Amino acid sequence: MSFLRYVFYRLLVAVPTVLIIISFAFFLAKLLPGDPITVMFGELQPPPEVRKALEEKLGLDKPIYVQLAAYVGRALQGDWGKSIHTGEPVTSLVARRFVATLELTLASIIISTLVGLLLAYISASRPNSAIDSLVRLISIGSYSIPVFWWGLMLILVFSVNLQLLPPGGKEGWRSLVLPSIALATVNLGMIARFSRAAMLEVYTQDFVTAARARGFAERLVMIRYVLRNALVPIVTLVGYRFGVLMGGAVITETVFNYPGMGKTIVDSIFARDYPVLLGSIMVISLTVVVVNLIVDILYAFLDPRVRVKA
Amino acid sequence: MGASRTFIAAVFLLLVILLAGAFLFLRPDVAPVPTAPAQTPVQTPAPTPTPALQEIEVLRISQRADLSTIDVQAAADSPTLNVFSHVYETLFIMRFDAAGRPVIENLLVESYRQINATLWEFRLKSGIKFHNGKLLTSADVKASFERGPRVGGMPRILLGPVSKVEIVDDLTFRLHLRSPFGPLLAHLAHPSTAIIPAEVAARYPDKPIDDVSLIIGTGPYRFVEFRKLEVTVLERFEEYHGKKPTVKRIEWRPVADDDTRISYLEAGNVEIVTHVPPHLAKILRDKKFQVVQMPSARVIYIGINTERIPDVRVRQALNLAVNKEAIVRGILEGAGTIMTAPIAPSVFGYVRLDPYPYDVERARRLIREAGFEGRELVMIAPQGRYLKDREIAEAVKMYIEALGLKVRLEFMEWAAYVSRVTTQKDFDLYLVGWSTATLDADYGLYSLFRTGASFNRMHYSNPVVDDLLDRARQSADPAVRASLYERAQVQIWNDAPWIFLHVEDIIVAMKPGIVGVEIHPIERWILTYAMISK
Numbered sequence: 154m155s156f157l158r159y160v161f162y163r164l165l166v167a168v169p170t171v172l173i174i175i176s177f178a179f180f181l182a183k184l185l186p187g188d189p190i191t192v193m194f195g196e197l198q199p200p201p202e203v204r205k206a207l208e209e210k211l212g213l214d215k216p217i218y219v220q221l222a223a224y225v226g227r228a229l230q231g232d233w234g235k236s237i238h239t240g241e242p243v244t245s246l247v248a249r250r251f252v253a254t255l256e257l258t259l260a261s262i263i264i265s266t267l268v269g270l271l272l273a274y275i276s277a278s279r280p281n282s283a284i285d286s287l288v289r290l291i292s293i294g295s296y297s298i299p300v301f302w303w304g305l306m307l308i309l310v311f312s313v314n315l316q317l318l319p320p321g322g323k324e325g326w327r328s329l330v331l332p333s334i335a336l337a338t339v340n341l342g343m344i345a346r347f348s349r350a351a352m353l354e355v356y357t358q359d360f361v362t363a364a365r366a367r368g369f370a371e372r373l374v375m376i377r378y379v380l381r382n383a384l385v386p387i388v389t390l391v392g393y394r395f396g397v398l399m400g401g402a403v404i405t406e407t408v409f410n411y412p413g414m415g416k417t418i419v420d421s422i423f424a425r426d427y428p429v430l431l432g433s434i435m436v437i438s439l440t441v442v443v444v445n446l447i448v449d450i451l452y453a454f455l456d457p458r459v460r461v462k463a
Numbered sequence: 464m465g466a467s468r469t470f471i472a473a474v475f476l477l478l479v480i481l482l483a484g485a486f487l488f489l490r491p492d493v494a495p496v497p498t499a500p501a502q503t504p505v506q507t508p509a510p511t512p513t514p515a516l517q518e519i520e521v522l523r524i525s526q527r528a529d530l531s532t533i534d535v536q537a538a539a540d541s542p543t544l545n546v547f548s549h550v551y552e553t554l555f556i557m558r559f560d561a562a563g564r565p566v567i568e569n570l571l572v573e574s575y576r577q578i579n580a581t582l583w584e585f586r587l588k589s590g591i592k593f594h595n596g597k598l599l600t601s602a603d604v605k606a607s608f609e610r611g612p613r614v615g616g617m618p619r620i621l622l623g624p625v626s627k628v629e630i631v632d633d634l635t636f637r638l639h640l641r642s643p644f645g646p647l648l649a650h651l652a653h654p655s656t657a658i659i660p661a662e663v664a665a666r667y668p669d670k671p672i673d674d675v676s677l678i679i680g681t682g683p684y685r686f687v688e689f690r691k692l693e694v695t696v697l698e699r700f701e702e703y704h705g706k707k708p709t710v711k712r713i714e715w716r717p718v719a720d721d722d723t724r725i726s727y728l729e730a731g732n733v734e735i736v737t738h739v740p741p742h743l744a745k746i747l748r749d750k751k752f753q754v755v756q757m758p759s760a761r762v763i764y765i766g767i768n769t770e771r772i773p774d775v776r777v778r779q780a781l782n783l784a785v786n787k788e789a790i791v792r793g794i795l796e797g798a799g800t801i802m803t804a805p806i807a808p809s810v811f812g813y814v815r816l817d818p819y820p821y822d823v824e825r826a827r828r829l830i831r832e833a834g835f836e837g838r839e840l841v842m843i844a845p846q847g848r849y850l851k852d853r854e855i856a857e858a859v860k861m862y863i864e865a866l867g868l869k870v871r872l873e874f875m876e877w878a879a880y881v882s883r884v885t886t887q888k889d890f891d892l893y894l895v896g897w898s899t900a901t902l903d904a905d906y907g908l909y910s911l912f913r914t915g916a917s918f919n920r921m922h923y924s925n926p927v928v929d930d931l932l933d934r935a936r937q938s939a940d941p942a943v944r945a946s947l948y949e950r951a952q953v954q955i956w957n958d959a960p961w962i963f964l965h966v967e968d969i970i971v972a973m974k975p976g977i978v979g980v981e982i983h984p985i986e987r988w989i990l991t992y993a994m995i996s997k
Contacts, residue, residue, distance in 0.1 A: 187878035191885075193532065193671070195539045196895065196918055197616025197910075198885040206613070210670040238532045239691055240673025246691065305722055312730040320726040321718065323693060410718045410727075412692040420692070424531070425878055 167442040234428035243432035254413040258398040260333035269344030277352040295342030304335040304408035321410030332409040351383035392448035396441040516994040523733040529717035534671040537615040541986040551657035551680035580643040601636035606664035617655035643937040646903040739970040741798035753973040760984040761898035765962035778959035780829035782819035798968040809984040812904025812948035839869040842892035904948040923960035
């Protein structure tokens with residue numbers, strides 16, 4: 154199978170995957186008691202005739218599978234509908250949120266991968282030394298910190314006391330700094346621990362010993378032989394974390410008042426705003442499919458053995 | 464290894480100290496917060512600009528929630544109505560006298576007269592412009608009043624008494640009522656009866672508006688931009704018919720998290736924050752921010768399903784069993800007052816009654832007499848809807864269980880909760896709040912206690928109360944109405960279809976130097992005439 158055919162095939166498989174995911178999401182949302190009209194009227198629920206008229210107008214009166222089929226039909230033609238409550242077109246809303254989430258995810262993944270790899274490198278170079286223990290402490294600490302507390306601490310120090318960075322919102326790169334640090338903190342410990350283990354596993358293999366025997370400098374051995382060969386599992390982890398983060402980081406988004414996918418989805422569930430919910434889930438599931446595909450392609454790039462098999 | 468162990472131990476210790484230090488640093492004052500000193504219910508607007516005061520270019524405010532809808536007639540929550548109160552206008556407007564009592568004044572209306580008990584005639588001010596340049600006419604009023612009840616619960620209640628809108632000429636119209644209705648003008652002063660252009664009503668006759676370019680009113684501000692969860696921007700409408708606003712641009716920046724919202728104020732990202740949690744109010748006061756704390760018109764209560772608990776002795780026992788003062792002091796940290804009537808003190812018609820004392824012995828005796836011992840009650844409550852709702856529900860459960868009853872308490876998120884409260888009867892107790900949005904007793908009593916009324920989920924029915932509430936509606940004489948409401952409230956108080964809990968406080972914090980922000984007991988903040996001292 155040629156490379157392009159492989160990519161095409163993978164993307165084709167994504168179609169039923171996304172369909173199954175949004176069907177699940179839709180049925181689950183419908184299983185919840187209450188609907189958009191309940192939310193709209195709150196304590197002052199309307200009499201049956203008003204409710205019925207509104208259900209008709211909003212297309213909520215038809216059987217669930219008809220609603221779903223109609224939605225999918227329109228979505229395939231590019232009409233993702235409007236938010237039931239605010240009337241905003243779902244495409245522009247989700248596009249904005251997607252970009253915001255992508256920015257946050259990229260920033261935090263870059264920080265956490267760089268710092269995580271650096272820590273792993275330091276650790277793996279001197280296994281079981283004092284510095285290794287210190288790095289272990291920092292790593293475990295970083296992914297044990299509750300992110301809401303850590304986020305508030307960052308706000309308290311850098312926004313309230315030092316007044317250097319905005320405490321939240323999304324205006325330019327400055328508002329991206331604190332949330333991406335908060336998110337990166339949680340990930341970098343995980344990446345550091347995982348990479349250290351991966352590197353140590355390679356560390357004792359024959360080709361590393363051989364490289365060392367040939368008299369290469371230790372740093373060269375670590376980077377060219379150990380790290381490079383440990384990258385496959387690391388890429389898997391980073392790719393996986395990337396996918397998770399693209400689904401939104403609800404707590405971080407809430408603490409930093411950041412308009413990302415996570416809050417959008419949670420709010421749309423609370424408001425029973427089905428078009429927004431489905432649009433967001435569709436985009437996220439597509440993203441995860443694409444990220445997985447990229448990770449698989451990276452494998453081939455990093456490990457010639459995979460290329461041979463393919 | 465010895466040295467490295469010591470090193471690790473030292474680092475660990477350092478981390479612990481740092482964490483503990485940071486924790487103490489952030490920890491709010493745990494001493495009980497004293498209740499706020501008595502404040503006048505409303506901050507009166509600065510009367511005239513003085514050399515020391517100047518206009519504000521941009522005023523930024525953070526509420527807890529974003530716009531829930533872009534249709535003013537479909538809105539029912541105060542964060543949304545607060546934004547729209549700057550964009551749309553009503554026929555009348557509620558202002559407050561020096562003593563903080565509500566006074567209803569003309570806004571879009573030039574004059575009016577009551578022709579007979581069920582017919583009123585109004586004349587609009589001439590030359591009032593909508594933001595799209597069109598002139599306001601009777602046709603806009605008719606279209607708005609006919610559309611409202613089809614799309615929103617608030618207009619449905621507020622305009623319920625109106626049976627027909629008759630256009631006499633461009634500026635004159637008549638309202639035909641189903642029956643005499645005393646609090647009519649208070650209803651026409653509520654933002655949910657705002658006037659929208661007839662052509663917008665015609666485009667969306669029976670579904671919510673879904674196009675921001677159609678947010679068009681006659682108010683002091685034009686709606687400029689809406690980015691959900693980010694910002695809503697209003698700009699001064701230069702052709703506004705009233706006094707020229709002193710704030711050029713208002714930005715509403717919703718922040719859901721309490722701590723983050725406060726840090727927005729502290730970091731200078733916004734000038735005003737609302738819904739300040741009580742434990743942070745003191746910190747802000749210490750940091751020299753202006754903090755306004757006053758009772759709202761919202762009561763928090765536990766409704767009792769009288770079909771499942773018909774015995775009045777049991778309902779009274781439940782009231783005696785709950786220590787309301789402890790809830791206000793301990794859970795709300797003083798940010799409330801215990802209820803002394805089914806409506807809040809700021810509401811017209813309120814009469815002060817003696818609260819049920821905290822008397823467990825008497826409560827137990829009543830339960831015994833009613834043969835209700837050992838029964839299990841189902842209680843439901845929302846989470847995150849009202850100030851500390853979860854903690855309050857848990858406290859009430861504990862108090863009731865002290866009587867030897869069992870309480871099965873279920874928490875639900877809001878949409879599921881509302882759906883269950885308004886359609887099911889499979890529970891004994893439910894926690895909700897009710898804000899008397901018109902500050903008139905009719906709104907605070909009729910929909911809640913009249914037999915079969917829309918939010919009477921207690922299924923409470925007392926012909927005496929029904930009669931009093933009906934008669935109070937039909938009179939236009941405030942003295943007559945007040946005396947009827949007094950009798951109704953005494954009867955309701957004794958029948959105890961609720962566990963009467965408390966009236967929530969409003970807490971708003973502002974940057975020092977800002978004056979002229981109007982804060983109303985109905986959780987309404989009007990920024991139009993705010994100024995800042997130089």
